[in-house]
Amino acid sequence: MWQKFTLYDFRVIAHYLGVLVLFLAVAQCVPFVVACLVGEWSAASRYLLGVGIALIVGSLLRMCLVQPGKLSPKHALAVTGFAWLVLTLLGSVPMVLSGHFGSYLDAVFECMSAWTTTGASVAQDINHMAIADNMWRFTMQCIGGQGVVVIALSLGLFGRAVDSSLYSSEGRSEHVIPNIMQTARFIVRFSAAFIIIGTVMLSLLCFFIGMEPLRAFFNGLWLSVASFNTGGMASMSPGILYYHSGLIELVVMVLILLGSINFTLHSEVWKGRIDHFFKDIEIRTLAIWLSIVVAAFVAALCTANLYDELPTLLRRGVFTVVAAFSSTGFQTISVNQMTTVVSSGALLIIVFCMAIGGSAGSTTGGIKVMRVGILAKELVAYIKDLLAPASARQVVTYYHVGRRPLNTDLVRANLAVFMLYGIMFLVTTIATVAYGYDAATSLFESVSMVSNIGMSSGIIQPGMPDMLKLLYIFDMWAGRLEYVTLIALLVSIVASFRPRRRSRRVR
Amino acid sequence: MSARFSKAACAWALSVAFVLALCAAPAAWAAEGDGSSKDGSVVSAGAEASAGAPPGSERAGEAAQGPQGEGEQEEAPAPLDAVGNEINDGQVSDTSFLYDAAIADLAGADSYYNGQMVQVRGEAVGEAIRMAGGPSDLVWVTLADVASNSSVSVVMRQEDAAKIDTYGAYGKTGSWLRVQGVFDLACSEHDGESDIHATSVVVEDQGFEHPDEFDVQLFFPGLAALAVGAFLMVMFWYVRERSR
Numbered sequence: 001m002w003q004k005f006t007l008y009d010f011r012v013i014a015h016y017l018g019v020l021v022l023f024l025a026v027a028q029c030v031p032f033v034v035a036c037l038v039g040e041w042s043a044a045s046r047y048l049l050g051v052g053i054a055l056i057v058g059s060l061l062r063m064c065l066v067q068p069g070k071l072s073p074k075h076a077l078a079v080t081g082f083a084w085l086v087l088t089l090l091g092s093v094p095m096v097l098s099g100h101f102g103s104y105l106d107a108v109f110e111c112m113s114a115w116t117t118t119g120a121s122v123a124q125d126i127n128h129m130a131i132a133d134n135m136w137r138f139t140m141q142c143i144g145g146q147g148v149v150v151i152a153l154s155l156g157l158f159g160r161a162v163d164s165s166l167y168s169s170e171g172r173s174e175h176v177i178p179n180i181m182q183t184a185r186f187i188v189r190f191s192a193a194f195i196i197i198g199t200v201m202l203s204l205l206c207f208f209i210g211m212e213p214l215r216a217f218f219n220g221l222w223l224s225v226a227s228f229n230t231g232g233m234a235s236m237s238p239g240i241l242y243y244h245s246g247l248i249e250l251v252v253m254v255l256i257l258l259g260s261i262n263f264t265l266h267s268e269v270w271k272g273r274i275d276h277f278f279k280d281i282e283i284r285t286l287a288i289w290l291s292i293v294v295a296a297f298v299a300a301l302c303t304a305n306l307y308d309e310l311p312t313l314l315r316r317g318v319f320t321v322v323a324a325f326s327s328t329g330f331q332t333i334s335v336n337q338m339t340t341v342v343s344s345g346a347l348l349i350i351v352f353c354m355a356i357g358g359s360a361g362s363t364t365g366g367i368k369v370m371r372v373g374i375l376a377k378e379l380v381a382y383i384k385d386l387l388a389p390a391s392a393r394q395v396v397t398y399y400h401v402g403r404r405p406l407n408t409d410l411v412r413a414n415l416a417v418f419m420l421y422g423i424m425f426l427v428t429t430i431a432t433v434a435y436g437y438d439a440a441t442s443l444f445e446s447v448s449m450v451s452n453i454g455m456s457s458g459i460i461q462p463g464m465p466d467m468l469k470l471l472y473i474f475d476m477w478a479g480r481l482e483y484v485t486l487i488a489l490l491v492s493i494v495a496s497f498r499p500r501r502r503s504r505r506v507r
Numbered sequence: 508m509s510a511r512f513s514k515a516a517c518a519w520a521l522s523v524a525f526v527l528a529l530c531a532a533p534a535a536w537a538a539e540g541d542g543s544s545k546d547g548s549v550v551s552a553g554a555e556a557s558a559g560a561p562p563g564s565e566r567a568g569e570a571a572q573g574p575q576g577e578g579e580q581e582e583a584p585a586p587l588d589a590v591g592n593e594i595n596d597g598q599v600s601d602t603s604f605l606y607d608a609a610i611a612d613l614a615g616a617d618s619y620y621n622g623q624m625v626q627v628r629g630e631a632v633g634e635a636i637r638m639a640g641g642p643s644d645l646v647w648v649t650l651a652d653v654a655s656n657s658s659v660s661v662v663m664r665q666e667d668a669a670k671i672d673t674y675g676a677y678g679k680t681g682s683w684l685r686v687q688g689v690f691d692l693a694c695s696e697h698d699g700e701s702d703i704h705a706t707s708v709v710v711e712d713q714g715f716e717h718p719d720e721f722d723v724q725l726f727f728p729g730l731a732a733l734a735v736g737a738f739l740m741v742m743f744w745y746v747r748e749r750s751r
Binding site for chain 2: 022025039040041042043044045046047048049050051052053054055056058059060062063066067124125127128129130131208209210211212215236237238241242243244245246247306307308309312315316333334335336337340341458461462
C-alpha cells in the first residue's frame with residue numbers, strides 16, 4: 001500500500017516550496033550586492049532578474065494554498081525532495097546568462113553541483129568569471145552544505161508549521177538539541193564561526209602569496225566556504241593547485257575535517273564530553289578506515305614513482321584521501337596525473353574512499369562510515385550467533401553519544417541505503433561506459449557523482465554527452481538526499497497518478 | 508688565350524669560394540641558436556617585432572617565424588667540416604624541442620611530454636604567486652587557453668613576470684605570452700606538480716582592461732520582474748489577511 005498525494009497535498013507542498021523559492025530570492029541578493037559593490041553591472045542586472053523571477057515563482061507557488069496547515073511527514077519529504085530541484089532550476093537563470101555555460105543544462109549541472117556540494121564544474125573560462133558569479137556559486141555551496149531546510153528552519157521560514165520530519169527528510173536524523181529549530185540554529189552558528197575563522201586565515205595566506213587584498217579576501221572566503229561545507233569548487237581553473245601553498249592546503253584540510261565530523265559530536269565536545277568523541281563508533285570506524293586507505297594509497301603512489309620525497313608523498317596522499325572521504329573533491333594530484341602517472345589501483349582506492357564517505361549528520365556525502373560501522377558490527381554479531389549455542393542470546397550495542405542497542409530496524413535501514421548506493425554506482429558506471437569511456441575512469445566519475453564528491457578523472461567537461469549530464473544531475477540530487485527520500489517521493493507521486501483498478505464485481 | 512682566361516677564371520672562382528667559406532662558418536655558428544635567449548633571460552616583444560599583433564594572428568605568426576625565415580634566405584649551405592662545426596658521431600634523432608604544444612595537450616599529456624622542451628602560448632591569468640620555500644626570484648604564473656578551457660602552471664623569474672602588464676580576470680584580458688621551457692608531468696623540484704620551467708618568456712600581446720559600464724537598460728528586465736514579483740507578494744498578503 002503506497003502513500004498517495006491528493007490535490008490538497010500538492011497545494012501544501014507547492015506553498016512551502018514557494019517559501020523556499022522566496023528564500024532563494026533573498027539568497028540571490030548576496031551576489032547582487034557584491035556585483036554592485038565591485039562595479040560588475042552586467043552581473044548585477046542578471047542577479048536582479050534572478051531575484052525578480054524567484055519572487056514571481058515563489059509568490060505564485062504560495063498562492064496555491066493561502067492558509068496551509070501543519071506539514072505532515074509526507075509533505076516534508078516532498079518539500080525537501082523538490083526543493084533541491086526547484087532551487088537549482090531557478091538558481092541557474094543568472095548563471096546561464098553569464099556566458100560561461102554552453103547551455104541551460106550546463107548551468108543546471110553547475111547549480112546542482114553547487115547546491116549538493118558536489119563541486120564538479122562544467123563552467124567555461126572560469127578564470128574570467130565575475131566575482132558575483134563566483135559568490136553565487138559559493139553561496140549555493142554554503143546553503144547546500146548546511147542543508148536548505150536547515151537554513152530555512154534556522155531562519156524560522158516555516159513558522160510553527162513543522163515538526164522533526166522536515167529536518168529528518170534532509171538526511172539528518174539526529175537532533176543536536178531537542179528542539180529542531182534550535183538544532184538548526186546551532187548548526188548554522190557553529191558553521192558560521194568556523195567559516196569566519198577560516199576566511200581570516202586563508203585571506204591572510206592568499207595575501208602573503210601575492211594576491212591583491214580584495215582578491216585575497218574573496219579567495220579566502222570561497223576556499224573557507226568550499227572546505228567547511230565540503231563543496232570543493234574553486235574560483236580558478238587549476239583548482240586548489242592554483243595557490244601552490246602547503247599552508248593553504250593545511251588550513252583547508254583542517255576545515256574539511258571539522259566539516260566532515262558529525263555536528264552532534266561537535267556539540268558533545270563543546271559541552272566538554274570529550275569521551276563521547278573518542279568512544280563514538282563513527283570516529284573509531286573513520287580512524288581505522290582512513291588509516292587503511294592512507295597507507296594503501298601512499299603505497300600505490302610509491303609504486304608510481306610520482307614523488308621523490310616522503311613529505312611530498314604524504315602531503316599529496318593524505319590531502320587526496322581527506323578530500324575524497326569528506327566529499328570535498330579538491331585535487332592536488334591533477335586529473336592528468338591521476339590518469340597517466342598514478343596506477344589504476346590507486347584510482348580504485350580513491351573510489352572506495354569516495355564511496356564510503358564521511359560522517360553522518362555532517363556536510364559529507366557517500367554511504368557514511370556510521371552505516372559501515374553498524375553493518376560491520378552486525379556482521380560480527382551474525383558470525384557469533386552462528387558459532388554460539390542455540391539457547392544463547394546476545395545483545396549487540398554500539399556507542400554513539402551513549403550506548404545504544406543495535407536493533408533490526410536500524411540494520412535494515414542502513415542495509416537499504418548501502419544497497420541503493422551500490423545499485424546507483426553500478427547503473428551510473430554502466431551508463432558512462434556505454435558512452436565509450438574507459439572502465440576505470442567511468443567507475444571513478446560515477447562514484448564521485450553518486451557520492452557528491454566532485455573529483456574528476458576527466459570525463460566531466462562542458463562537451464560531455466547531454467544524457468550523461470542529466471544522469472549525473474540526478475545522481476547528485478538523489479545522492480544528497482541519500483536516495484531513500486527521493487525514491488519514496490517518486491514512488492508516492494507515481495502511485496498518486498496511477499489509475500485505480502476496477503474492483504471485480506462478484507456475481 | 509682561352510687557357511689563360513680559364514686559369515684566371517679558376518683563380519677568381521677559388522678566391523670567391525674561399526671568402527664565402529670564411530663568411531659561412533661564423534654564419535653557421537650563429538645560426539645554431541634558435542633566436543631565443545637562454546638561462547631565463549627575457550626576449551622583449553619589441554625585439555621580436557611582435558608587439559601589438561593579436562594572438563594567433565598571421566602577424567603574430569610571422570613575427571614569431573620572422574628571424575628564422577630571414578636566416579634561411581641569407582644562410583649559405585656550409586660544409587660539414589667548416590670551422591666551428593662540431594660533428595657528434597653519437598647523435599641520435601632529437602625530439603627535445605616541440606614547437607607550439609597546446610596547453611590542452613599538456614593538460615592531458617601522457618609521459619611522452621615529460622621532461623621535453625615545449626613552447627606554449629596562452630593568457631596569463633590571476634596573478635603571479637610567490638613561490639613558498641623556493642628561490643625568492645621565482646614565481647608561479649598560470650597560463651590559460653580559453654578555447655580548450657585548460658591551463659598550465661609556469662615557473663618563471665620575477666623579471667619575466669614583470670613583463671606581464673595585466674593578468675586575466677573578469678573585465679581584464681591578460682597579457683598573451685609565449686613561453687619556452689621544460690615540461691614536467693610531476694616536477695620533483697615543486698612537490699610533484701605538473702609545470703613548465705620557463706627558459707624564455709615573450710610577451711606577444713599586452714593585456715587590457717574592459718570594465719563593465721553602467722547601463723540602466725540592462726536593469727529593465729530585472730526591475731520589471733521585481734515589480735511583478737512584489738505585486739504578487741502584496742496580493743498574497745492581501746488575500747491571506749482577507750481570508751482570516
